Amino acid sequence: IKSQVQQDMLALHRVRSLLIHERTALMNQMRGLLAEYGVVVAVGAAHLRWALADIQGDRDARVSELIREALVEMAARLSHSRNSSSVTTSGLDISRETTPELAA
Numbered sequence: 001i002k003s004q005v006q007q008d009m010l011a012l013h014r015v016r017s018l019l020i021h022e023r024t025a026l027m028n029q030m031r032g033l034l035a036e037y038g039v040v041v042a043v044g045a046a047h048l049r050w051a052l053a054d055i056q057g058d059r060d061a062r063v064s065e066l067i068r069e070a071l072v073e074m075a076a077r078l079s080h081s082r083n084s085s086s087v088t089t090s091g092l093d094i095s096r097e098t099t100p101e102l103a104a
Helices: 004-036 045-058 065-098
Strands: none
Touching: 004 045, 004 065, 045 065
Protein backbone atom coordinates (compact mmCIF):
# COMPACT_ATOMS: atom_id res chain seq x y z
CA ILE A 1 0.00 0.00 0.00
CA LYS A 2 1.35 3.40 -0.98
CA SER A 3 1.47 6.30 1.42
CA GLN A 4 -0.26 9.58 0.57
CA VAL A 5 3.10 11.16 -0.24
CA GLN A 6 4.03 8.31 -2.61
CA GLN A 7 0.68 8.61 -4.39
CA ASP A 8 1.13 12.37 -4.69
CA MET A 9 4.59 11.89 -6.20
CA LEU A 10 3.32 9.35 -8.72
CA ALA A 11 0.47 11.66 -9.68
CA LEU A 12 2.87 14.59 -10.15
CA HIS A 13 5.11 12.41 -12.35
CA ARG A 14 2.11 11.45 -14.50
CA VAL A 15 0.99 15.07 -14.81
CA ARG A 16 4.53 16.20 -15.70
CA SER A 17 4.82 13.44 -18.30
CA LEU A 18 1.52 14.48 -19.87
CA LEU A 19 2.55 18.15 -19.98
CA ILE A 20 5.87 17.31 -21.60
CA HIS A 21 4.11 15.11 -24.17
CA GLU A 22 1.63 17.88 -25.01
CA ARG A 23 4.41 20.47 -25.23
CA THR A 24 6.42 18.27 -27.59
CA ALA A 25 3.37 17.60 -29.76
CA LEU A 26 2.57 21.32 -29.97
CA MET A 27 6.14 22.20 -30.97
CA ASN A 28 6.13 19.49 -33.64
CA GLN A 29 2.82 20.78 -34.99
CA MET A 30 4.19 24.30 -35.17
CA ARG A 31 7.36 23.11 -36.94
CA GLY A 32 5.25 21.12 -39.39
CA LEU A 33 3.00 24.09 -40.10
CA LEU A 34 6.01 26.31 -40.72
CA ALA A 35 7.58 23.67 -42.98
CA GLU A 36 4.47 23.75 -45.18
CA TYR A 37 5.29 27.42 -45.83
CA GLY A 38 8.95 26.75 -46.51
CA VAL A 39 10.24 27.74 -43.09
CA VAL A 40 12.40 24.89 -41.79
CA VAL A 41 13.08 24.94 -38.05
CA ALA A 42 15.58 22.67 -36.31
CA VAL A 43 14.41 20.45 -33.47
CA GLY A 44 14.45 22.12 -30.06
CA ALA A 45 12.44 24.70 -28.19
CA ALA A 46 15.09 27.40 -28.58
CA HIS A 47 15.18 27.05 -32.38
CA LEU A 48 11.40 27.30 -32.52
CA ARG A 49 11.36 30.41 -30.30
CA TRP A 50 13.98 32.07 -32.51
CA ALA A 51 12.06 31.22 -35.68
CA LEU A 52 8.81 32.54 -34.22
CA ALA A 53 10.51 35.76 -33.13
CA ASP A 54 11.92 36.21 -36.65
CA ILE A 55 8.56 35.54 -38.28
CA GLN A 56 6.71 37.92 -35.98
CA GLY A 57 9.34 40.63 -36.13
CA ASP A 58 10.21 40.60 -39.82
CA ARG A 59 6.71 39.83 -41.07
CA ASP A 60 8.14 37.02 -43.19
CA ALA A 61 6.31 37.06 -46.55
CA ARG A 62 6.25 33.26 -46.69
CA VAL A 63 3.77 33.16 -43.81
CA SER A 64 0.36 34.79 -44.19
CA GLU A 65 -1.14 37.01 -41.51
CA LEU A 66 -3.75 34.34 -40.74
CA ILE A 67 -1.10 31.69 -40.10
CA ARG A 68 1.01 34.18 -38.17
CA GLU A 69 -1.94 34.80 -35.82
CA ALA A 70 -2.44 31.05 -35.41
CA LEU A 71 1.25 30.68 -34.57
CA VAL A 72 1.02 33.47 -31.99
CA GLU A 73 -1.87 31.65 -30.32
CA MET A 74 0.03 28.36 -30.41
CA ALA A 75 3.11 30.09 -28.97
CA ALA A 76 0.98 31.40 -26.08
CA ARG A 77 -0.23 27.84 -25.39
CA LEU A 78 3.38 26.65 -25.53
CA SER A 79 4.43 29.28 -23.01
CA HIS A 80 1.57 28.29 -20.70
CA SER A 81 2.56 24.63 -21.06
CA ARG A 82 6.18 25.43 -20.23
CA ASN A 83 5.08 27.31 -17.09
CA SER A 84 2.80 24.45 -16.01
CA SER A 85 5.60 21.96 -16.45
CA SER A 86 7.91 24.16 -14.37
CA VAL A 87 5.38 24.30 -11.53
CA THR A 88 5.00 20.51 -11.54
CA THR A 89 8.78 20.01 -11.60
CA SER A 90 9.14 22.44 -8.69
CA GLY A 91 6.55 20.46 -6.76
CA LEU A 92 8.50 17.27 -7.35
CA ASP A 93 11.75 18.90 -6.23
CA ILE A 94 10.17 20.34 -3.07
CA SER A 95 8.58 16.99 -2.22
CA ARG A 96 11.93 15.21 -2.55
CA GLU A 97 13.66 17.77 -0.34
CA THR A 98 11.03 17.78 2.41
CA THR A 99 10.19 14.07 2.49
CA PRO A 100 13.08 11.88 3.66
CA GLU A 101 11.43 8.64 2.47
CA LEU A 102 11.53 9.92 -1.13
CA ALA A 103 15.20 10.90 -1.09
CA ALA A 104 16.34 7.31 -1.53
